[in-house]
Amino acid sequence: MESEGTHLLSDNNYMDEKPEVIDHSKSNESTLAMLFSPELIKPTLLLWVVFFGNAFSYYGLAHRRLAIKMFSSLVLHFPGLIISAFTIDKLGRKGSMSTMFFLCCIFLLLLMVHQPQALTTFLLFMARICITTTFMVAYIYAPEIYPTSVRTTGVGVGSSVGRIGGMICPLVAVGLIHGCHQTAAILLFKFVIFSSGVCVMLFPFETSGWELTDSTVRETTTTLEVD
Known part of the structure; x- marks a missing residue:
């Protein structure tokens, strides 16, 4: 039988053990670094x-002096949802976004x-519908280009960059509008x-038709059928 002193000694050793500390900052840094890996730096x-x-163009086109008598945001989002749902499978993610961006330029x-x-009100209305559509498709496309391990970080950082654009817009583009430089503001947009x-x-x-993946390498070639 073990003596009472042996029990006390083992208990003391257990109490002296320090809990393992996990440094989450290192894992976060490594996850962020993966966004700049050779496979992901270009799409990032x-x-x-x-x-x-x-974000820059969306909030700029919503400005009260540039978008005179515009409809409410809810009315703008409804056609954007319909267009994105129709074009995202017909044209693909890239095709629908690029088409809407270039239409907005026109x-x-x-x-x-x-x-x-x-006519000015109509053109601004159509331009903002295009940007609303690209916004929706971008949030569908963004999670699909990243592997599972960095998906949340990649989309979160990208969304943060978008918020920076939304903050800069009132300082730059809207400032031009208030300064009666509407042509310069339009050129900037x-x-x-x-x-x-x-x-x-x-x-x-x-990524249209692709499943979410854990791999950082996307297959861009099609599989040939062997007779």
Whole structure:
């Protein structure tokens, strides 16, 4: 039989043991670093531009002086939902986003010429519908380009970059509008939106019909049937 002193000694040794401390900061740093791995750095940077362009143009086109007598946001989101649901499978994620970005540029281009107020309102209405559609498709596409291990981080960081665009917009573009430089403001919006459309076309893969994966490497080739 074990003596009472043996029990006390074993209990004391147990109490002296320190709990294992897990440094979550290192795992978070490694997860963030994966976004800049050779396989993910290109889609990550392109996604940042798309999120930035979406938020910048969305909140800029919603400004009360630029979007005169615009409909409410709820009315704008409804056609955006319908268009995104229709085009996302017909044109794919990349096709639907790039098409809406470039259509938005066309609507804004027509605003460079003096138009009746009713036509101006219609063009702005259509431009914001296009941006609303790209916003919705971007949030569908973003989780699909990342593997499971970094999906939350990748989408979260991209969304944060978009919020930066939303914060910068009132300081830059809306400031031009208040300074009676509406043409310069439209040109700025066109540049940001066009750049976002080009970045969408540069994405290395289309995820339409793909399942979420744990791999950082996407297969871009099709499987040939063997007779």
